[in-house]
Amino acid sequence: MKLTRLSTMAVLSVTMVACGGGSSPSTPVVVATPTPVPTPVPTPEPTPEPEGEPPVDKTTPPVRITARLYVVEDPNGRVFDYSSTKDGTPIIPLGYKFRVDMVAKDKKNKETMGTGHPEWTYKPANLVDVDSFANEFQPRLRASRSGTFSVYSTLDNIESNTITVILGEP
Numbered sequence: 001m002k003l004t005r006l007s008t009m010a011v012l013s014v015t016m017v018a019c020g021g022g023s024s025p026s027t028p029v030v031v032a033t034p035t036p037v038p039t040p041v042p043t044p045e046p047t048p049e050p051e052g053e054p055p056v057d058k059t060t061p062p063v064r065i066t067a068r069l070y071v072v073e074d075p076n077g078r079v080f081d082y083s084s085t086k087d088g089t090p091i092i093p094l095g096y097k098f099r100v101d102m103v104a105k106d107k108k109n110k111e112t113m114g115t116g117h118p119e120w121t122y123k124p125a126n127l128v129d130v131d132s133f134a135n136e137f138q139p140r141l142r143a144s145r146s147g148t149f150s151v152y153s154t155l156d157n158i159e160s161n162t163i164t165v166i167l168g169e170p
Helices: 002-018
Strands: 064-073 090-092 095-107 119-123 129-130 141-142 147-155 162-169
Touching: 064 147, 064 162, 095 119, 095 147
Parallel strands: 090 162
Antiparallel strands: 064 095, 095 141, 119 147, 129 141, 147 162
Protein backbone atom coordinates (compact mmCIF):
# COMPACT_ATOMS: atom_id res chain seq x y z
CA MET A 1 0.00 0.00 0.00
CA LYS A 2 2.96 2.23 0.61
CA LEU A 3 3.85 1.91 -3.05
CA THR A 4 0.33 2.87 -4.08
CA ARG A 5 0.40 5.88 -1.82
CA LEU A 6 3.74 7.05 -3.22
CA SER A 7 2.51 6.50 -6.76
CA THR A 8 -0.66 8.43 -6.08
CA MET A 9 1.28 11.31 -4.54
CA ALA A 10 3.66 11.40 -7.47
CA VAL A 11 0.77 11.49 -9.92
CA LEU A 12 -0.99 14.23 -7.95
CA SER A 13 2.21 16.28 -7.71
CA VAL A 14 2.81 16.09 -11.43
CA THR A 15 -0.84 16.92 -12.10
CA MET A 16 -0.75 19.93 -9.77
CA VAL A 17 2.40 21.30 -11.36
CA ALA A 18 1.03 20.71 -14.85
CA CYS A 19 -2.30 22.40 -14.02
CA GLY A 20 -0.70 25.42 -12.46
CA GLY A 21 -1.17 24.21 -8.96
CA GLY A 22 1.53 24.01 -6.39
CA SER A 23 2.87 26.25 -3.74
CA SER A 24 2.97 29.52 -5.70
CA PRO A 25 0.32 30.78 -8.13
CA SER A 26 1.43 30.92 -11.72
CA THR A 27 0.92 34.00 -13.90
CA PRO A 28 -1.04 33.51 -17.07
CA VAL A 29 0.96 33.55 -20.26
CA VAL A 30 0.00 36.51 -22.52
CA VAL A 31 -0.59 35.40 -26.08
CA ALA A 32 -0.23 38.18 -28.64
CA THR A 33 -3.17 38.46 -31.02
CA PRO A 34 -1.99 39.38 -34.50
CA THR A 35 -3.29 42.74 -35.71
CA PRO A 36 -4.34 42.72 -39.36
CA VAL A 37 -2.33 45.14 -41.49
CA PRO A 38 -4.31 46.75 -44.29
CA THR A 39 -2.91 46.06 -47.74
CA PRO A 40 -2.36 49.34 -49.60
CA VAL A 41 -4.57 49.64 -52.64
CA PRO A 42 -2.84 51.42 -55.52
CA THR A 43 -4.56 54.58 -56.70
CA PRO A 44 -5.66 54.08 -60.29
CA GLU A 45 -4.11 56.40 -62.86
CA PRO A 46 -6.68 58.85 -64.21
CA THR A 47 -7.68 58.24 -67.77
CA PRO A 48 -6.49 61.18 -69.85
CA GLU A 49 -9.35 63.21 -71.27
CA PRO A 50 -8.98 64.62 -74.75
CA GLU A 51 -8.56 68.37 -74.74
CA GLY A 52 -11.32 70.49 -76.17
CA GLU A 53 -14.27 69.29 -78.14
CA PRO A 54 -14.26 66.07 -80.12
CA PRO A 55 -13.25 66.63 -83.73
CA VAL A 56 -16.00 67.21 -86.26
CA ASP A 57 -16.00 64.54 -88.94
CA LYS A 58 -19.26 65.23 -90.82
CA THR A 59 -18.92 66.54 -94.37
CA THR A 60 -22.53 67.44 -95.04
CA PRO A 61 -23.12 70.77 -96.83
CA PRO A 62 -23.39 73.74 -94.47
CA VAL A 63 -26.48 75.93 -94.42
CA ARG A 64 -25.20 78.39 -91.78
CA ILE A 65 -21.77 79.55 -90.60
CA THR A 66 -21.07 81.42 -87.38
CA ALA A 67 -17.80 83.29 -86.89
CA ARG A 68 -16.67 84.50 -83.46
CA LEU A 69 -13.72 85.96 -81.60
CA TYR A 70 -12.45 82.85 -79.83
CA VAL A 71 -9.62 84.12 -77.59
CA VAL A 72 -7.18 87.02 -77.15
CA GLU A 73 -3.65 86.31 -75.87
CA ASP A 74 -0.98 88.67 -74.56
CA PRO A 75 2.55 88.54 -76.07
CA ASN A 76 3.49 85.78 -73.55
CA GLY A 77 0.61 83.57 -74.71
CA ARG A 78 -1.57 84.07 -71.63
CA VAL A 79 -5.30 84.55 -72.12
CA PHE A 80 -6.11 88.26 -72.01
CA ASP A 81 -9.42 89.65 -70.73
CA TYR A 82 -9.90 92.34 -73.35
CA SER A 83 -12.08 95.41 -72.93
CA SER A 84 -14.86 96.55 -75.24
CA THR A 85 -16.34 99.81 -76.42
CA LYS A 86 -19.76 100.95 -75.17
CA ASP A 87 -21.40 99.18 -78.11
CA GLY A 88 -19.58 95.90 -77.31
CA THR A 89 -16.84 96.01 -79.96
CA PRO A 90 -13.74 94.19 -78.62
CA ILE A 91 -10.51 96.21 -78.26
CA ILE A 92 -7.31 94.25 -78.90
CA PRO A 93 -3.96 95.88 -77.99
CA LEU A 94 -1.25 96.02 -80.65
CA GLY A 95 1.12 93.05 -80.56
CA TYR A 96 -1.50 90.79 -79.00
CA LYS A 97 -2.64 87.64 -80.77
CA PHE A 98 -6.24 86.62 -81.29
CA ARG A 99 -8.02 83.65 -82.77
CA VAL A 100 -11.20 83.78 -84.77
CA ASP A 101 -13.28 80.66 -85.08
CA MET A 102 -15.95 79.46 -87.48
CA VAL A 103 -18.62 76.83 -86.87
CA ALA A 104 -20.57 75.44 -89.82
CA LYS A 105 -23.96 73.75 -89.28
CA ASP A 106 -25.88 71.53 -91.67
CA LYS A 107 -29.66 71.41 -92.27
CA LYS A 108 -30.05 69.18 -89.16
CA ASN A 109 -28.22 71.82 -87.07
CA LYS A 110 -25.21 69.48 -86.64
CA GLU A 111 -21.63 70.73 -86.91
CA THR A 112 -20.01 69.97 -90.25
CA MET A 113 -16.70 70.49 -91.99
CA GLY A 114 -18.44 70.97 -95.30
CA THR A 115 -16.88 69.68 -98.50
CA GLY A 116 -14.39 72.46 -99.22
CA HIS A 117 -11.92 74.61 -97.33
CA PRO A 118 -12.83 77.77 -95.42
CA GLU A 119 -11.76 81.08 -96.91
CA TRP A 120 -11.12 83.99 -94.57
CA THR A 121 -11.52 87.61 -95.66
CA TYR A 122 -9.69 90.31 -93.66
CA LYS A 123 -10.59 94.00 -94.13
CA PRO A 124 -8.21 95.80 -94.21
CA ALA A 125 -5.74 92.94 -94.43
CA ASN A 126 -2.70 95.12 -93.63
CA LEU A 127 -3.78 95.59 -89.98
CA VAL A 128 -2.96 91.99 -88.99
CA ASP A 129 -0.28 89.37 -89.50
CA VAL A 130 -1.31 85.72 -89.76
CA ASP A 131 0.53 84.08 -86.85
CA SER A 132 -0.70 80.53 -87.46
CA PHE A 133 -2.98 78.83 -89.90
CA ALA A 134 -2.47 75.31 -88.47
CA ASN A 135 -6.24 74.96 -88.07
CA GLU A 136 -7.97 76.40 -91.12
CA PHE A 137 -11.20 76.77 -89.13
CA GLN A 138 -9.42 78.86 -86.47
CA PRO A 139 -6.61 81.12 -87.70
CA ARG A 140 -4.43 82.93 -85.15
CA LEU A 141 -3.80 86.58 -86.03
CA ARG A 142 -1.58 89.28 -84.51
CA ALA A 143 -2.69 92.90 -84.22
CA SER A 144 0.10 94.76 -86.04
CA ARG A 145 -1.46 98.19 -86.85
CA SER A 146 -4.17 100.37 -85.32
CA GLY A 147 -7.62 100.59 -86.83
CA THR A 148 -11.03 98.97 -87.15
CA PHE A 149 -10.65 95.43 -88.45
CA SER A 150 -13.32 93.08 -89.82
CA VAL A 151 -13.17 89.39 -90.68
CA TYR A 152 -15.61 86.84 -92.06
CA SER A 153 -15.37 83.36 -93.54
CA THR A 154 -16.89 81.48 -96.45
CA LEU A 155 -17.29 77.71 -96.76
CA ASP A 156 -19.02 75.94 -99.67
CA ASN A 157 -20.42 79.30 -100.88
CA ILE A 158 -22.02 80.05 -97.49
CA GLU A 159 -20.82 83.27 -95.85
CA SER A 160 -20.55 83.80 -92.09
CA ASN A 161 -21.40 86.84 -90.04
CA THR A 162 -18.74 89.57 -89.84
CA ILE A 163 -16.64 90.06 -86.71
CA THR A 164 -15.43 93.61 -86.08
CA VAL A 165 -12.72 94.51 -83.57
CA ILE A 166 -10.66 97.60 -82.81
CA LEU A 167 -6.91 97.07 -82.94
CA GLY A 168 -4.85 99.37 -80.75
CA GLU A 169 -6.42 102.33 -78.94
CA PRO A 170 -9.99 103.27 -79.95
